[in-house]
Structures are given as C-alpha cells and as structure tokens.
Amino acid sequence: MIFDGYEAFRAADFAPKACILGSGPAGTTIARKLSAAGIPVVVLEAGSREFSNDSQDFYRGITVGDPYFGLDVARLRFMGGSSNHWAGWCRVLDGLDFAPKAWVPDSGWPIGRADIEPFLPDVRDILDLPAFRPDVPVSDEMRWVQLIKSPAVRFADKFADELDRSRNIAVVLDTYVTELAGDGKRVTGARLWSNGRDAGSLAVDYFIVCTGGLENSRLLLWSNERTNGGVVPNAAALGRYWMEHPTFEGGNAILADYGAFEVDAVNEAFFSPTLSAMERLRILNFGIRLVETPYPGVKRIIADLACVAPDMAEWTSSQLSQNLRCAAQLHVAWEQAPLASNRIELSRTDVDHAGVPRIELHWRKSELERRTLLEGLRLFGATLARKNLGRVRIADWILSGADYPTNQETAGNHHMGGTRMGTDVTTSVVDADCKVHGMDNLYVGGSSVFCTSGQANPTTTITALACRLGEHLGKVIAN
Numbered sequence: 021m022i023f024d025g026y027e028a029f030r031a032a033d034f035a036p037k038a039c040i041l042g043s044g045p046a047g048t049t050i051a052r053k054l055s056a057a058g059i060p061v062v063v064l065e066a067g068s069r070e071f072s073n074d075s076q077d078f079y080r081g082i083t084v085g086d087p088y089f090g091l092d093v094a095r096l097r098f099m100g101g102s103s104n105h106w107a108g109w110c111r112v113l114d115g116l117d118f119a120p121k122a123w124v125p126d127s128g129w130p131i132g133r134a135d136i137e138p139f140l141p142d143v144r145d146i147l148d149l150p151a152f153r154p155d156v157p158v159s160d161e162m163r164w165v166q167l168i169k170s171p172a173v174r175f176a177d178k179f180a181d182e183l184d185r186s187r188n189i190a191v192v193l194d195t196y197v198t199e200l201a202g203d204g205k206r207v208t209g210a211r212l213w214s215n216g217r218d219a220g221s222l223a224v225d226y227f228i229v230c231t232g233g234l235e236n237s238r239l240l241l242w243s244n245e246r247t248n249g250g251v252v253p254n255a256a257a258l259g260r261y262w263m264e265h266p267t268f269e270g271g272n273a274i275l276a277d278y279g280a281f282e283v284d285a286v287n288e289a290f291f292s293p294t295l296s297a298m299e300r301l302r303i304l305n306f307g308i309r310l311v312e313t314p315y316p317g318v319k320r321i322i323a324d325l326a327c328v329a330p331d332m333a334e335w336t337s338s339q340l341s342q343n344l345r346c347a348a349q350l351h352v353a354w355e356q357a358p359l360a361s362n363r364i365e366l367s368r369t370d371v372d373h374a375g376v377p378r379i380e381l382h383w384r385k386s387e388l389e390r391r392t393l394l395e396g397l398r399l400f401g402a403t404l405a406r407k408n409l410g411r412v413r414i415a416d417w418i419l420s421g422a423d424y425p426t427n428q429e430t431a432g433n434h435h436m437g438g439t440r441m442g443t444d445v446t447t448s449v450v451d452a453d454c455k456v457h458g459m460d461n462l463y464v465g466g467s468s469v470f471c472t473s474g475q476a477n478p479t480t481t482i483t484a485l486a487c488r489l490g491e492h493l494g495k496v497i498a499n
C-alpha cells in the first residue's frame with residue numbers, strides 16, 4: 021500500500037510492528053525482507069513520488085574544509101532516494117576492506133565479507149546484476165578488478181507496484197520524521213511532519229533509520245540533543261568518521277596492446293592494489309579506471325603522441341581539425357581514512373522549514389589520501405612497465421604536490437560513516453547487527469554504518485547489508 025500522506029495512512033488502520041525511515045535502496049530492501057518474514061512494516065518517506073525543489077530544500081547544508089558538492093545536489097529526497105540518479109556502478113567491498121590495518125588508525129570492521137556474501141544472490145536480483153567475476157592478478161601487487169554497471173535500478177520504479185500491492189508494507193509519502201523520542205533504552209516514538217505541517221507522532225516496537233549517509237547522522241544528532249542522549253546513549257562517535265571517495269584524473273598511459281585487458285561496454289578496465297602492496301606502501305585502497313578511446317589509423321598515432329607530447333599533439337590535431345586526447349586516460353577513485361575529525365554537525369544558525377537544524381559537514385582529505393593517490397599511480401605505472409604492457413604519465417599536479425584541481429569530479433557522491441559499526445562505544449555507534457549501542461529497538465541501515473570506505477561504490481554493499489539486517493530483524497521481531 022502506498023499512501024500520499026500520514027492522514028490517509030492513519031485512516032487505514034494498519035498496525036505496523038516496525039517503522040523504517042526512508043525508501044531508498046536500504047529502506048526498501050529491509051521493508052521487502054520484513055514483509056517476506058510476515059512482519060507488517062510502515063515506511064515513512066519524507067518526499068513524494070516525484071522530485072520537487074521544495075523537498076530538496078530540506079537537504080541544503082554547508083561544508084567546511086575541502087570543496088564539496090552542494091548537499092542538496094549530492095542526493096535526492098523523494099521515493100527511492102538517490103537511486104533516482106545513481107550511475108549504477110556496482111562492486112562489493114573487498115575482503116581486505118573489512119580487515120584492520122596497522123597503518124590505518126580506527127580501521128577494521130566487526131564483521132567480514134563472509135558475513136554478507138550469502139546475500140549476494142539477493143543483491144544481484146535487486147540490482148539486476150550478472151555474476152561478479154573474481155579479481156585477476158596482474159602482479160603480486162596489482163589486481164584487475166571488476167565494476168559492473170547495473171541498469172541503475174530506480175528503486176521506486178522497480179518496486180512501486182509490489183509495494184502498492186503488499187499487505188505487509190505501507191509506504192507513507194510526504195512524511196518527514198523530524199526527530200525520534202527515546203529514554204536511553206528504547207525509542208518511544210517518531211515525531212512527524214506531513215504535507216507541510218506537524219502530524220503528531222507514531223509509536224511502534226522497532227525503528228530502522230535509513231535516511232541516507234548524511235541524514236542518518238543529522239536525525240540522530242538532533243534527536244539526541246532533544247532527548248538529552250535518550251536515542252544514542254553512547255554518542256562519542258555519532259556523526260564522526262565520515263568518508264567519501266575522492267575522485268580525480270590521475271594522468272594517462274600508452275598501452276603496448278590495447279587488447280591486453282578486456283574492457284567493458286564503454287571501454288573501461290579497473291585496477292586495484294593487493295593487501296601486500298597496501299601494507300608495503302602503507303597506503304589505502306584505490307581504484308584506477310583506465311578509459312580507452314579506440315582511435316583508428318593515423319588518429320591513434322596522434323593520440324599516442326598526446327600521451328607524451330601534449331602540446332605537439334594538440335597542434336598536429338588542430339591542423340587536421342581534430343580534437344584528439346591520449347587514447348588511455350586514468351581516473352582514480354580511492355579510499356579515505358576514517359578520521360573522527362571528518363564529521364557531521366548540526367548548524368547553530370540555520371534550520372529547515374520544519375525547524376530541524378541543517379547539516380554542517382566538516383570534511384578534509386588527509387596526507388594519507390594524498391600519498392595513496394601518488395603511490396597508487398606509481399605502482400600501476402611500475403606494474404605496466406615491468407610487464408611491458410605500457411607506460412604511465414602521472415598528472416603534473418600530483419607529481420608536484422600542487423593543490424587538488426577544482427574543475428574535476430572531486431568525489432563520488434558516496435556518503436559513508438557517521439554511525440559506524442563496531443564493538444567499542446567510543447569509536448562506533450551501532451553493533452555488528454546494526455543496532456544502536458545501548459538501545460533495544462533502534463537500528464540503522466545504509467552506508468553510514470561503514471567503518472571504512474574501501475574503493476568500491478557503496479550501494480552494492482548497502483544492499484547486501486540491508487538484506488542481512490532485514491533477515492536478522494525478521495527473526496528478532498518474530499520471536
């Protein structure tokens with residue numbers, strides 16, 4: 021059932037056992053799992069069926085530190101969440117991403133990749149993915165890895181009919197949870213703002229917060245402030261250890277054989293380090309995207325010239341009225357270290373239309389990230405040279421230690437951390453089951469629970485964790 025507002029839902033007399041906040045990939049997946057276990061669940065969604073500027077405005081906020089996207093353009097606030105504009109790149113975090121690393125403080129998860137692997141067949145169904153192939157070693161220190169481009173499943177489009185027909189799921193649109201109430205043991209209710217006004221509160225047995233990788237922290241910080249710690253009793257890490265995937269052009273390459281690596285439909289191949297390389301170089305995980313432009317004949321010769329003598333190639337190319345670039349471009353997206361100082365805070369000066377403080381995101385890339393970019397590209401270049409597969413030219417700004425360019429991608433729109441998973445209440449917010457430490461009935465879904473970011477785009481892992489949480493909660497609630 022889908023309701024266009026809280027009043028219509030209340031009139032329907034549906035008695036949910038659990039309340040999910042948010043209908044993005046995490047919330048929708050958990051709702052479907054609970055429904056399959058026979059548990060009646062309500063999904064409260066702040067936005068409506070379609071995009072609107074009014075709804076997006078609730079997402080405005082500011083960033084302090086490195087340049088970042090506007091917080092209202094880096095995500096979407098309507099049914100299906102940011103799946104309405106995600107690009108569909110899919111890969112599960114590597115096994116090595118879950119392991120603690122001596123050279124990365126606060127790294128390591130309380131679960132391993134083996135804990136989410138049983139859910140990968142479900143994830144493939146949900147995201148319409150073929151099977152993943154295993155990584156292929158290029159050397160002892162580099163892997164040829166796979167990112168699969170899903171058809172970029174829009175969760176609202178794919179699942180709206182199923183949700184509407186469901187007897188166990190009620191999706192309530194235009195219903196914004198402005199805060200949770202709690203007594204330090206249990207959440208006792210959710211305060212609602214529906215169709216532009218206060219709509220009272222809802223009490224159920226279980227609450228699962230799936231409002232996205234920025235909003236999960238915002239809602240819990242605000243709820244905690246209003247209840248004097250009644251919602252997240254151990255809040256030292258709340259909002260902290262926030263991470264993105266820095267994303268920049270790393271240079272280019274001349275390949276000895278453009279057929280050496282099978283490329284995907286858009287002529288791309290991906291490379292990552294092995295754990296031993298990361299350990300030797302004391303760096304983070306990274307992904308190099310090699311984008312090939314398959315120029316024919318003489319254009320290929322000029323494109324190769326562009327890799328080593330860009331000015332000369334530009335002149336030659338212009339004489340032929342062409343615009344030819346080096347035929348193999350390198351783009352790097354890489355892991356960010358979990359730092360407590362990268363954090364979400366509540367604004368002290370600005371609130372949204374419902375009176376909830378907006379986000380003040382404090383975000384900076386560290387020295388370790390800078391070193392990972394340089395050493396990662398050097399490692400890739402040395403690997404290609406040693407195997408005689410090609411030669412790499414690293415971008416000048418990286419070699420010279422200049423500032424990050426301001427006219428490039430910057431980051432991945434991947435919002436991770438803030439309510440991270442762990443066993444230590446001083447450095448984590450949820451336990452290995454995604455339950456908030458110290459609370460009996462409050463859970464969190466989405467990439468805010470990530471302890472480390474790895475280099476892979478997050479939604480495949482978000483969906484796997486959501487399947488795991490949904491099945492776990494199905495058993496907890498049934499008992």
Ligand SMILES: Cc1cc2nc3c(=O)[nH]c(=O)nc-3n(C[C@H](O)[C@H](O)[C@H](O)COP(=O)(O)OP(=O)(O)OC[C@H]3O[C@@H](n4cnc5c(N)ncnc54)[C@H](O)[C@@H]3O)c2cc1C
Pocket residue numbers: 041042043044045046047064065066067093094095096097098099100101102103105106107108109110195196197198230231232233235239432433434435465466467477478479480482
């Ligand atoms: C441009 C772009 C491209 C991307 N490309 C990729 C990619 O290629 N691969 C990849 O893996 N990831 C990608 N992502 C990231 C991906 O979209 C997110 O990881 C994913 O959508 C997160 O799912 P979620 O359910 O946790 O949160 P969201 O999708 O953010 O959903 C949260 C939902 O909660 C609702 N909500 C928010 N606050 C409240 C509240 N207080 N009460 C009730 N409801 C609320 C929102 O309206 C929204 O529907 C991309 C993101 C962007 C912006």
